[in-house]
Amino acid sequence: MTPSLAGMTRNQIRDSLIATGLVDEAKAKMRSGQIWRWVYQYGITDFAAMTDISKELRERLPEHFTLARPRITDRQVSVDGTRKYLIELSPGVECETVFIPGVGRSGALCVSSQVGCTLNCTFCHTGTQALVRNLTAAEIVQQVLIAKDDLAEWPSRLEDRQITNVVFMGMGEPLYNLDHVSDAIDVISDGEGIGIGRRRITVSTSGVVPKIEELGARTNTMLAISLHATNDGLRDELVPLNRKYPIAELMDAIRAYPELSNSKRVTFEYVMLKGVNDSPGEAKALVRLLQGIPSKINLIPFNPWPGSPYECSDWATIERFADIVNKAGYASPIRTPRGRDILAACGQLRSESVKQRASEKRRLEREATQP
Template sequence: MAANLLDFDLEGLAAFCDGLGEKRFRATQLYRWIHQKGAGDFAAMSDLAKSLRTKLAEVAEVRALPLISEHVSTDGTTKWLFDVGHGNAVETVFIPEADRGTLCVSSQAGCAVGCRFCSTGHQGFSRNLTTGEIVGQLWFAEHRLRRSLGLAEGERAIDNVVMMGMGEPLQNYAALVPALRTMLDDHGYGLSRRRVTVSTSGMVTMIDRLREDCPVALAVSLHAPNDALRDALVPLNRKDGIEALLDACVRYLDKAPRDFVTFEYCMLDGVNDTPELAHELVQLVSGQAPASRRVGRVPCKFNLIPFNPFPASGLKRSPRERVLAFAQVLQDAGIVTTIRKTRGDDIDAACGQLAGEVQDRTGAPARLARRRELIPIAVAGAAR
């Protein structure tokens, strides 16, 4: 099969071109054509030597993801469903705002983490996406939006990318990092490190690796102030625990483009939304709780997320007044706190709703149902 040039960051493309007997500047030209201009036809790349265009046509292609469907919400949010083969499909969401355009990108077909409140995890897991499949979501969306919005050459439709779609990005590290580098490269999409966010459920070792290899903005799905509750909501927590996670966050900030970590907190009715838990959360990130005394204060902001219910979860959305009261506790402690506005929920494009189509290889539905029976979440929430 021909090489998909979307799989390469600039260094990888330079190595590929070297194998064709071409100099590095040719790789830079080719990279610009693909990512800045959205070109997929080598014949249209007019400043490349004809001999190179001929070679490329024989051994390479710009292989876009086949589009299955496009849905546009009443609030302007757009959701695309892409075919990634063998019965799997992934979702990508564009969220237009007054000051930026944000693209929510998937990294896996499904997710193996199995968080209780996330419909993606209840679909199970099939496979990691390739670098080309990750970048291909941005490639498609950026250039489709430029055409539909009538943007002039050089105008950008997307200036904010969040790895918050289907999957745990840090479980697909080998494909993630080249994709991030393409997003950041001035010859690619030229995005600011502050405007590219990797959201993780808390893979401590991989957070440390990302810090060294490609530090971008970091968001952590926290959802609880103690290990007992977080173990029930985010099974990955059982490996390292909150203390180790906070420690990794503090280390990450040494090289991060932002001076804070964003903690995401899905508000679940009667589970993690009480004032007592809000006060416990304040103690945790201020270094006053037993689990965080070794770490000290964690510079952070909180993003409180309305839960988007689905039947298999057995959970409900927190009432708005309880969300506001929870936020007030954090704000009174001097912690920057926002309440995420639900976008695209009429097309199932809101946070936690992305499910796509997954040919599960893990037995996730049965496994998560058993966990729900064995670990009653209200009991976990009461444990300290």
């Protein structure tokens, strides 16, 4: 299979040019830098468009490489403008990526780091799909390229862009794939390419304690914690990883995250489950738990999915919870559900890798309704 340069790191592009004999080592850094800018600043998909590279090299590059992206097998647009992409990475292996307008300075792209997940969080649809495999750094970066293609967001520029933030909150646990996540962040944040700054990239973890400080040291990104409970008994049920890394250990690891400050706060994600974790007592316990940690709390109305065992808390209950946390001095925005109608909201992502592809399913449904 011909490798794609779209998704490679700087070093991988340089080393690949040398390995194929297309460029000698003395010129490899310069040539790879040129290709880098065409791929990540301009989003080109045709080597012939690389006008500052010699015609001879442009003609030889397609013999060894492609600029192709993975195939979009399904694209859905919500009534609220949210876009969900089902992306085929290899035969039978798919992931989901979601663009959410109106988040951050303009919009956020939620990317996946694994196909499936091993954590089995009971409120999360992705947790019902067994882990298929980790994504490579290139496959993570290609999710960004695909979304930028669809939004006609080339060339990458600082003004008027729609994707201003990237969040690793899609399928999978990013800290179980930290090497590839770190390389992908290097590509996404590079100022000569896509140029989304590290302070606008957030990595969410369910609490892989030994990797949290390493994440900060390697990536300097923002940290989010999928918390959802304030005591070990309940969190053991909602987030089974807590049995391995209980809350006290998790809090210690968070406090050690590099450069924590009021300008670099930890985001705690707290899904609101009716009658489970939404009482005033839980809100007060949350305030006590986070004492001394620069924090904000995202209260997430539970997004239902087929067969889910939970219900969303009543709106009045969520507002009462938020009021207690706010009065304690913590920002606690209630996240507006986005993309619920296309199962693109938080906790709803689940690829088609272990079931019929969406397109095939719709075809069969249409045939079944025809006379």
